[in-house]
Amino acid sequence: MHGDVLSHLECARCGREHDADAVQNLCHECSSPLLARYDLTKVGRPTAENSLWRYRDVLPVREPDPAFSLGEGMTPLIALPALSRALDARVLMKDESLVPTGSFKARGAAVGVARARELGVEGIKMPTNGNAGAAWALYAVRAGLRSVIAMPEDAPLITREEVLASGAELRVVPGTIADAGKALADVGLFDASTLREPYRIEGKKTMGYEIAEQLGWRVPDVIVYPTGGGVGLIGIHKALHEMRELGWIDGKLPRLVAVQSTGCAPIVRAFEQNAAESEFWADAYTGAFGINVPKPLGDFMILRAIAETGGTAVAVTDEQIALDREECARLEGVFLCPEGAATISAVRALRGTGWLAPDDEVVVLNTGAGIKYPAVRL
Numbered sequence: 001m002h003g004d005v006l007s008h009l010e011c012a013r014c015g016r017e018h019d020a021d022a023v024q025n026l027c028h029e030c031s032s033p034l035l036a037r038y039d040l041t042k043v044g045r046p047t048a049e050n051s052l053w054r055y056r057d058v059l060p061v062r063e064p065d066p067a068f069s070l071g072e073g074m075t076p077l078i079a080l081p082a083l084s085r086a087l088d089a090r091v092l093m094k095d096e097s098l099v100p101t102g103s104f105k106a107r108g109a110a111v112g113v114a115r116a117r118e119l120g121v122e123g124i125k126m127p128t129n130g131n132a133g134a135a136w137a138l139y140a141v142r143a144g145l146r147s148v149i150a151m152p153e154d155a156p157l158i159t160r161e162e163v164l165a166s167g168a169e170l171r172v173v174p175g176t177i178a179d180a181g182k183a184l185a186d187v188g189l190f191d192a193s194t195l196r197e198p199y200r201i202e203g204k205k206t207m208g209y210e211i212a213e214q215l216g217w218r219v220p221d222v223i224v225y226p227t228g229g230g231v232g233l234i235g236i237h238k239a240l241h242e243m244r245e246l247g248w249i250d251g252k253l254p255r256l257v258a259v260q261s262t263g264c265a266p267i268v269r270a271f272e273q274n275a276a277e278s279e280f281w282a283d284a285y286t287g288a289f290g291i292n293v294p295k296p297l298g299d300f301m302i303l304r305a306i307a308e309t310g311g312t313a314v315a316v317t318d319e320q321i322a323l324d325r326e327e328c329a330r331l332e333g334v335f336l337c338p339e340g341a342a343t344i345s346a347v348r349a350l351r352g353t354g355w356l357a358p359d360d361e362v363v364v365l366n367t368g369a370g371i372k373y374p375a376v377r378l
Contacts, residue, residue: 223236
């Protein structure tokens with residue numbers, strides 16, 4: 001059934017259709033991100049595979065190669081009873097620390113690289129805050145593709161070592177991920193940076209499918225997501241709409257919450273101003289490095305997802321992130337990555353304002369392994 005389910009690519013802003021079987025970056029009309037669309041009448045139920053490839057009918061790889069997978073996906077949804085009592089909230093954690101390469105970025109890399117190989121791409125380039133570059137470099141090797149990765153000099157050292165170990169070319173530059181992007185201008189490879197190709201989001205959306213399946217094909221009241229480029233939040237929103245159209249879930253969608261640091265909060269500022277897009281955040285810095293993105297390309301998609309679900313955007317301090325990281329480890333034995341800890345800080349803040357009720361079922365995303373950040377100072 002799978003091969004003919006992928007239908008076309010659609011611009012997220014202007015709606016123009018593009019050929020899904022040609023190599024594509026941004027919309028030819030308005031230079032906005034493209035979204036994969038499927039003939040959902042042909043989609044079957046998940047397979048028995050214990051990975052994200054169980055949802056192969058809503059993934060863009062026409063002929064998935066089982067030998068390519070490293071077992072990415074199907075991460076546990078874990079109760080946090082002690083932390084829930086401390087926060088006066090009902091918190092479940094989707095723990096992405098167990099994915100290959102140690103972060104949720106492996107989901108996007110697995111699908112994005114597999115599709116790039118299928119389309120005949122010979123190599124990829126991308127700027128990264130660390131984890132995405134590590135994942136794409138390693139999956140590229142598995143697919144026989146060349147890769148050139150640029151990252152800010154403050155990116156986590158372990159992610160730098162992963163890129164180098166893969167044999168990829170690594171460029172380390174001062175500044176933010178925006179500066180890293182500029183450092184690749186001379187590289188003539190396929191641009192796989194955040195939302196500049198259509199398929200990373202398809203890997204990330206499987207978090208939404210898994211959450212619903214793990215809850216018995218229902219959804220929680222709220223999903224809290226650490227937001228830099230925001231691909232995971234956009235992907236979960238896309239998955240929720242697909243599942244509802246498929247009849248796999250019904251009723252009200254979860255309220256989506258974008259969490260940022262007070263040191264880099266363009267989405268929060270735009271949300272508070274009721275703006276359709278964000279403005280560049282000058283002098284951005286946070287120790288939760290994965291959410292240090294001064295202006296996401298998909299900002300309008302993030303804001304749309306929040307608005308459509310009745311969600312919100314909240315900024316938390318690095319100091320609070322550090323405290324909540326320690327408390328989660330102390331109470332639950334769970335060592336979160338800084339970005340994951342930010343979601344706990346967001347729950348704390350939203351319970352404080354009353355936006356979250358004590359009986360709301362809340363799923364937070366721990367997007368990576370805490371052990372990848374041995375020297376982080378929040």
